[in-house]
Amino acid sequence: MACYFSRRDFLRSIGTLACGAMMTRNLTAKESKQQSPNFVVILTDDQSWVGSSVLMDPKDTRTRSDYYQTPHIERLAKMGMRFTQGYSPAPFCCPTRRSLLIGQTPARHIYQKDQENWPKEYRRQLTIPQMLKQANPKYITAHFGKWDFRFDNVTPEEMGYDVSDGYTGNFTGGAKGTGGPKAVDDPKKIFGITRRTCDFIDRQAQNGKPFFVQVSHYAVHLDIYYQQESLDKSRMWQRGRKHNMPEFAAMTNDVDLGIGKVIDKIKALGLQTNTYIFFMSDNGGRLTMPGQPEAELDRNHPLRNGKGSMYEGGLRVPFIVIGPGVKAGSVSKTPVTGLDILPTIADLAGYKKALPDSLDGGPITNVLFNQGIGHVQRSRPFLLFHPPRRPEEPADGGHSRQIQACQDLAGQQAGAVRPIKKSERG
Ligand SMILES: [Ca+2]
Numbered sequence: 001m002a003c004y005f006s007r008r009d010f011l012r013s014i015g016t017l018a019c020g021a022m023m024t025r026n027l028t029a030k031e032s033k034q035q036s037p038n039f040v041v042i043l044t045d046d047q048s049w050v051g052s053s054v055l056m057d058p059k060d061t062r063t064r065s066d067y068y069q070t071p072h073i074e075r076l077a078k079m080g081m082r083f084t085q086g087y088s089p090a091p092f093c094c095p096t097r098r099s100l101l102i103g104q105t106p107a108r109h110i111y112q113k114d115q116e117n118w119p120k121e122y123r124r125q126l127t128i129p130q131m132l133k134q135a136n137p138k139y140i141t142a143h144f145g146k147w148d149f150r151f152d153n154v155t156p157e158e159m160g161y162d163v164s165d166g167y168t169g170n171f172t173g174g175a176k177g178t179g180g181p182k183a184v185d186d187p188k189k190i191f192g193i194t195r196r197t198c199d200f201i202d203r204q205a206q207n208g209k210p211f212f213v214q215v216s217h218y219a220v221h222l223d224i225y226y227q228q229e230s231l232d233k234s235r236m237w238q239r240g241r242k243h244n245m246p247e248f249a250a251m252t253n254d255v256d257l258g259i260g261k262v263i264d265k266i267k268a269l270g271l272q273t274n275t276y277i278f279f280m281s282d283n284g285g286r287l288t289m290p291g292q293p294e295a296e297l298d299r300n301h302p303l304r305n306g307k308g309s310m311y312e313g314g315l316r317v318p319f320i321v322i323g324p325g326v327k328a329g330s331v332s333k334t335p336v337t338g339l340d341i342l343p344t345i346a347d348l349a350g351y352k353k354a355l356p357d358s359l360d361g362g363p364i365t366n367v368l369f370n371q372g373i374g375h376v377q378r379s380r381p382f383l384l385f386h387p388p389r390r391p392e393e394p395a396d397g398g399h400s401r402q403i404q405a406c407q408d409l410a411g412q413q414a415g416a417v418r419p420i421k422k423s424e425r426g
Helices: 007-014 017-022 029-033 071-079 093-102 118-122 128-135 187-207 228-234 246-268 338-349
Strands: 038-044 081-083 140-145 211-216 275-281 319-322 330-332 383-385 403-405
Touching: 038 093, 038 187, 038 246, 038 338, 071 246, 071 275, 071 319, 093 128, 093 338, 128 140, 128 211, 128 338, 140 187, 187 211, 187 246, 228 246, 246 275, 275 338
Parallel strands: 038 211, 038 275, 081 330, 140 211
Antiparallel strands: 081 319, 275 319, 383 403
């Protein structure tokens, strides 16, 4: 298969009543309303860059799990483009989620643990669902699963979503200390989230409405819950030198099954010709796992450190995009970040207004439509990450613990991580 759906076909499908003479028939009014693309963002929780069976860098055999099996995430990679250098904006759950929604680094809003007053400015920012409704008022938007806007009681609806699971957090999906590892019917709410997502997609397809849905899984955050049948399978698999805990493999298998059901739904409805899927994790994998047998290698090997760290193990995450015009099975070495999702969706949805100056991400569209080659134009020629801290923790002055990292404009390999200088703060 050359392509999930070719760019040429996509342009032909959206395109443009002005080209009507080239088309075999005129679009009906209902069809013209369906021209805006659909968007699905699948966010896993604490999933390592090497936490699936997808080889994140095809030239490096170390860059996948040596135990877990995730055939549906493999399907995503085969259907679209995987980025060898995909990054989360922060090494923790909450700041990354807040950043994705507005395309801005958490450092811009001085996201700290327990910081007073910072939510006020954040709530005034343009969000993905608000942006889409400005692009086309027909868009229907939904958020299912883990919201996790701790320290701020704002709901998904208040940030622009039409439909959601409400003000959810780790506690909703079986947080640490709730009793795992354990077999349950709906581990980490995976299948309830998936069912609501598929029902939502069904409804929009029936009504001919373009949609945006973010599927925010609680898996594979602790505690560990799984289906018994998944554990029965994972116990049969060959264990690895870095991954060797059957219960965690089973939970990973379960979230993979949920992802597969969403792919199947989109295909069953024939929506793959006009739907983009973004898949990433909210931060790197945990370095330690309670109850895991001793392993020869670190859990995020070959990356250094893990969740909470500003090293690659905390920030580098699986990152895959599929959609019309994105070459199937392609690989890009261009560094990208979750901050790029908002401007990319804006570009694909035909958002006409200027995006806010405070945006830190950039559209990766030209990379997606150029077989993974190209640069991402952002407001600054580097990626920004932010480690939230408590006010009482040593700060080294103001924002100086903000970290800039990664690439030069030529998109070279990730480089040194260093504190931002005073002269660079803006
Ligand atoms: Ca997380």
